[in-house]
Amino acid sequence: MLNAEAEMRSLDEAIVLHKPTNTIIANTTLSFALSFFSIPDYLMQRANTGEIVEIKTDPAKLKMLVKLKDCNDIYLLVGRPIDDKIIDHIAKTNGAAAEYYRLKNHISVLATEKIKAGDLTIQVPESEVNKDEINVLSSAFNRMVKQIERQQRDLMIAQRALAWSDVARKVAHEIKNPLTPIHLASERLLRKFSNQVEDKGEFDKYIQMIIRHTDDIKKIVLEFVNFARLPAPVFANCDLLPIVKNIVDSRKLINEKILYNFATTDEHIDFICDTTQINQIMVNLLKNAEESIKMARAQRGIITTSINLQDDHITITVTDNGVGFPSNLISKATEAYITTRSNGSGLGLAIIKKIVQDHAGTLDLANRIEGGAIVTVTFNLEELKLKSLELTSNKR
Missing domain, CATH: 3.30.450.190 (Beta-Lactamase)
Known part of the structure; x- marks a missing residue:
């Protein structure tokens, strides 16, 4: 065992x-x-x-x-x-830490170095204390602290993603092989014996059930594979508003019985992202809201998507009037393989969380007092810019 x-x-x-x-x-x-x-x-x-x-x-x-x-x-x-990439990441983090302590020590001896060289007339005017060399070192010091914090956070995310990716690959491999012969055998049974059995209706129903569930398993396996192969983001500059609004409009055409609202006070939001992955976030969030409304059997489903830019943070909020999150699962709903649906893989929110974290963001889930759920995605623009520059630099 x-x-x-x-x-x-x-x-x-x-x-x-x-x-x-x-x-x-x-x-x-x-x-x-x-x-x-x-x-x-x-x-x-x-x-x-x-x-x-x-x-x-x-x-x-x-x-x-x-x-x-x-x-x-x-x-x-x-x-x-430990994966070699993670070991390399640790080495880079340790290097950043060493540079941090070097800068810290250098700040304290900046003026004394000139004194050691024999320049006993050196003075640091109070009006100049925030300029020139001190300012350069202070800026470098702050950048190194943020880099260390970001690399430590990325390391934890990479370790967790590696573990779940291994599980996903194993599950996909073990399940995928027998699916095709099961599906083909079921179809041949239906064609060959459908007219020979006494209860044709029951026979057809059972065979169709096997085929349907086989197709469901194929979809789940595909999600496993996609999760295991989730690529690193390819960052580019864009306007976030039309990306999100286009997804909302497309879901509106598919689900005419649901009232979709899109709200923002901004006319343009500059953003650095992988547009394909941001589309994936929004499609998954809206699909989850639609399924929740279907489960609640609400007379009129309502989904509201809002975007807010404040200081260095962008917040995307999706609310619905569905069944909400089960109270016993809401704290771990973003973990891989956690699901409340009988045919769900439990990877939807896990994939969303991974993409959000790769974009220097956070994902928060909550239930509304009036019923339904509220999902909040927050991006830190300053960290996102540093992360995109670092990724670009590593590729070079």
Whole structure:
């Protein structure tokens, strides 16, 4: 069972241990049991408090230790290799940190360097304190702090995306192969035996059910594959308003029974984005709202999309009068494979969140007091500009 669980999660090491007796209860085939005995006591004590502890013994592998609940002194250690791209990202982050501390130290010795060179007449006029070299260093200092914060956040996102991508590829591979023969066999049964069975109606109904659900599974597999292959954004300058409004207008033509509203006080909003991915965000959000309204069976469905530009932030809000989010799932609705629909893959909001994060944004979900849901996407324009410049620079 441990081998199966580890394979599904792309883990190359998993060990279950009874610490007081140093007894290995279970371990996967490729686990290194001795790694358990080299864990310092202070990390075991942290695990005893319920904390999930990272074991930093190998820069090329991520290892985590946790004490199993409701089990006396039983611990689980898991490990998996870190993707080379993430290791490279860590190296860049460490380089940025080193540059940060270099600048910090340089700020304190800027004037003293000239004094050491023998210029004892050096003075820093108070009126000039925010100009010239101090100003240049201060600007560089602030840029490095933001770069470190952004790279750390991107690293966490990359690690999570890598884990879910591995799962998606495995699921797609295991499910995709038998679908085609099932579909073909069902169609041949329908053609060959439909007129030979006693209850033709029931026979046709069951075969059509198999074909329909096979097609549903194909769609889910396609979403898995798309999630696993979600590319990095290709940034370009654009006007955000017509992009969003065109999507709203197209959904309005498809769903005439729903009242669509589009609201903004701006005539033009300059934006840096991957237009294809922004279209994907809006289509998914509006489709979710439409399905929620259908489930609520409201007499008149209403979906309102609004865009607001304030300072360095752009906010896109989509509200509906559907069933809203289940209270027990709203906190984790953006996690992969979380869904409330019987034929859903649970990847829609996860894909939206990944795209939003790639555009230096945040995704917030909430339920309206009057009923329905409200989804808010907020983009930080300053961070987005820095991120697009950094991505362009890396490509060069």
